[in-house]
Amino acid sequence: MIRNLILDWSGTLADDLGAVITATNRVMAHYDKPPFTREQFREVFQLPYTEFYRNILPDTPLHELQALYLEHFPEDDQHEVPMIEHAREFLQFAQETGRRMFVCSSAPLEHVQAQAETNGVAHFFEHLHCGVIDKCGHVHELLRQHHLLPQETAFIGDMRHDILAGKAGGLITIGTATGYESVTTLMSAEPDILVKNLSALTQLMRPPIPSHA
Numbered sequence: 001m002i003r004n005l006i007l008d009w010s011g012t013l014a015d016d017l018g019a020v021i022t023a024t025n026r027v028m029a030h031y032d033k034p035p036f037t038r039e040q041f042r043e044v045f046q047l048p049y050t051e052f053y054r055n056i057l058p059d060t061p062l063h064e065l066q067a068l069y070l071e072h073f074p075e076d077d078q079h080e081v082p083m084i085e086h087a088r089e090f091l092q093f094a095q096e097t098g099r100r101m102f103v104c105s106s107a108p109l110e111h112v113q114a115q116a117e118t119n120g121v122a123h124f125f126e127h128l129h130c131g132v133i134d135k136c137g138h139v140h141e142l143l144r145q146h147h148l149l150p151q152e153t154a155f156i157g158d159m160r161h162d163i164l165a166g167k168a169g170g171l172i173t174i175g176t177a178t179g180y181e182s183v184t185t186l187m188s189a190e191p192d193i194l195v196k197n198l199s200a201l202t203q204l205m206r207p208p209i210p211s212h213a
Contacts, residue, residue, distance in 0.1 A: 002172060002205065004148045005094055006139070008157035009105035009112050009130070011179020013091075016081045016107070016115065017042075019073065026072035027065065031057060045180055047161035048133045049106055070108060081115045084178050090198035091124040093205070103128045104135055104142060104155070104165070135165035143169055156201070163189035174201065 025035035109130035116122040132138045155166030158179025166173035175191035195201045
């Protein structure tokens with residue numbers, strides 16, 4: 001039984017793709033680089049995000065890029081980031097069925113906190129592990145810190161890196177086709193389960209109705 005859920009934030013729970021592209025394009029403009037269209041960004045973006053920036057701005061120090069990104073992601077944009085469709089209902093279902101929930105995200109902690117509070121979902125999570133560059137390495141610390149058994153824990157995300165992180169920790173891996181990567185790209189990481197959205201995952205995790213036949 002899945003008793004614990006480690007959830008990615010961006011593209012899995014929060015629909016922040018538009019805001020992230022806007023902030024990234026502001027960083028690109030700072031270096032006189034052309035902006036990304038939505039399709040271009042989805043094609044080239046990858047995690048760890050250090051690899052993404054190494055490819056597009058190879059001569060720029062990471063700490064400088066991180067500071068610029070935070071500067072160009074205005075506070076007002078946080079309030080315009082909605083939850084992914086069906087995410088709130090899934091979190092409610094998981095809480096009602098006694099699952100423990102954690103966020104593991106590369107997004108900055110201040111962004112995730114602000115978005116979670118604005119959308120009224122912060123109370124669902126025991127802990128927010130944010131600003132994580134390499135989830136594959138961090139997953140072991142997360143399991144240890146919260147005393148989670150791998151065989152009772154699922155990692156849910158919308159990108160290959162989420163699936164690879166779950167595999168690194170020996171977890172059940174669940175891909176959701178709601179975020180940054182296409183289904184074809186996501187499936188290349190071979191998740192144990194792929195769902196079109198979190199409503200479908202709720203149905204999969206819901207106990208079957210006993211037969212009276």
